[in-house]
Amino acid sequence: MKAIIEGLLFLKGSDGLTLLELCSILDKKEEEVSQALKELYSDYQKEDRGIQLELLGGHFKLTTKQEHKEYYKKITLEEQNANLSQSALETLAIIAYNEPITRMEIDEIRGVNSSYVIRRLLIKNLIQEVGRSDLPGRPKQYGVTNAFLDYFGLGGIDELPKMEEKEPDSQEEDLFASRYQEKND
Amino acid sequence: MEYKVSLPSYDGPLDLLLHLIKQSNINICDISIVEITRQYLDYIEKMEEMNLDIASEYLVMAAELVEIKSRVLLPRQEEEEEEEDPREQLIQRLLEYQNYKESTKSLKKLEHLRKEVYTKEPSDLLDFQDSNTPMDYGVTLEDLLEAFQKFLDSKEFQKPLNTKITHQEYSIGKRCTEIRDIIRAKKQVSFQDLFEEVTKEYVVVTFLAILNMSKRQEISIEQSRNFDNIVIKEKSDKI
Numbered sequence: 247m248k249a250i251i252e253g254l255l256f257l258k259g260s261d262g263l264t265l266l267e268l269c270s271i272l273d274k275k276e277e278e279v280s281q282a283l284k285e286l287y288s289d290y291q292k293e294d295r296g297i298q299l300e301l302l303g304g305h306f307k308l309t310t311k312q313e314h315k316e317y318y319k320k321i322t323l324e325e326q327n328a329n330l331s332q333s334a335l336e337t338l339a340i341i342a343y344n345e346p347i348t349r350m351e352i353d354e355i356r357g358v359n360s361s362y363v364i365r366r367l368l369i370k371n372l373i374q375e376v377g378r379s380d381l382p383g384r385p386k387q388y389g390v391t392n393a394f395l396d397y398f399g400l401g402g403i404d405e406l407p408k409m410e411e412k413e414p415d416s417q418e419e420d421l422f423a424s425r426y427q428e429k430n431d
Numbered sequence: 432m433e434y435k436v437s438l439p440s441y442d443g444p445l446d447l448l449l450h451l452i453k454q455s456n457i458n459i460c461d462i463s464i465v466e467i468t469r470q471y472l473d474y475i476e477k478m479e480e481m482n483l484d485i486a487s488e489y490l491v492m493a494a495e496l497v498e499i500k501s502r503v504l505l506p507r508q509e510e511e512e513e514e515e516d517p518r519e520q521l522i523q524r525l526l527e528y529q530n531y532k533e534s535t536k537s538l539k540k541l542e543h544l545r546k547e548v549y550t551k552e553p554s555d556l557l558d559f560q561d562s563n564t565p566m567d568y569g570v571t572l573e574d575l576l577e578a579f580q581k582f583l584d585s586k587e588f589q590k591p592l593n594t595k596i597t598h599q600e601y602s603i604g605k606r607c608t609e610i611r612d613i614i615r616a617k618k619q620v621s622f623q624d625l626f627e628e629v630t631k632e633y634v635v636v637t638f639l640a641i642l643n644m645s646k647r648q649e650i651s652i653e654q655s656r657n658f659d660n661i662v663i664k665e666k667s668d669k670i
């Protein structure tokens with residue numbers, strides 16, 4: 247089964263496959279597939295292997311190894327240096343830690359209008375509309391995508407690094423936020 | 432207090448405030464509203480001097496700062512004794528914003544790390560599907576064309592018979608040519624006969640066409656007696 251998974255993941259490349267997808271393709275139970283994935287993972291950890299198994303955005307994918315990056319850089323034509331801007335990162339962080347969240351709420355935290363950044367992030371498919379809030383006007387709510395998780399090398403949203411020093415009393419902060427909004431209306 | 436004016440590095444008023452606070456080496460919770468307001472307004476002024484457009488958000492924050500400052504400075508009345516520190520809201524906001532700003536550092540690290548591993552594009556599996564489906568059934572290009580033509584024909588039949596309600600547009604120029612043709616063929620025509628249709632547009636356009644042609648001396652309009660038929664003829668000298 248390991249070999250089949252390896253082949254499947256090779257074909258799927260950057261799309262990868264979820265655990266459930268693997269189960270249905272292989273017609274096997276989750277535990278069996280997970281076990282095979284674990285074995286495959288440790289096989290790849292050996293020094294004589296050039297690829298590794300990673301969970302990125304809920305999908306298992308085969309990637310190259312970090313320690314060989316110097317060699318890959320030589321064959322990539324363009325530098326992948328288009329890093330996200332500070333404002334994009336900031337907005338992403340706010341969305342990731344608070345999803346679902348409306349643009350107004352994002353603006354509130356950042357203190358600036360975020361329409362442009364949000365549009366850019368939507369185009370890059372790092373965030374998506376996930377629904378509408380019950381607030382007046384039923385504004386759109388945004389959340390992060392699997393592509394976002396992949397972009398930061400995360401398996402799932404729970405792997406997001408913990409926010410340092412969260413406010414001591416978040417209740418009061420909520421109260422403030424709602425009151426502030428009323429004032430703004 | 433000296434500061435460098437390097438504007439692009441600020442992502443909004445909160446970012447600027449955090450920067451000013453950091454510069455003065457004080458804890459966010461201990462900020463002096465009077466001092467920070469002065470610095471903030473100084474900065475806004477500098478921006479103005481440099482002829483930079485100040486985003487409205489900066490001005491909103493300036494107004495908020497001045498408001499907080501005024502509340503701090505005004506002597507408190509007794510009923511208001513229990514009111515919370517006017518700086519509280521601003522401090523909370525700054526702390527919250529700072530938290531997110533901090534978290535972008537770890538995101539940046541992750542972004543960088545992720546860029547160091549590569550994945551390959553998913554394979555195009557369509558190629559494999561095709562090899563399993565036999566293509567040669569002895570079908571020629573003509574067969575295909577014929578089939579396509581049949582399909583188009585059947586499409587034609589499927590069309591509802593009357594699909595559009597058209598609104599015919601009349602143009603004076605077009606009507607002129609028509610009248611010219613009639614006169615050329617019949618030599619003369621009675622005025623009434625030119626009004627074959629009785630829709631408002633048709634009548635108006637025809638009448639205008641006749642007026643136009645007569646103005647250009649293309650036709651002569653004759654009437655032998657009052658209330659007699661008006662006859663339209665080609666101007667003889669035009670030929």
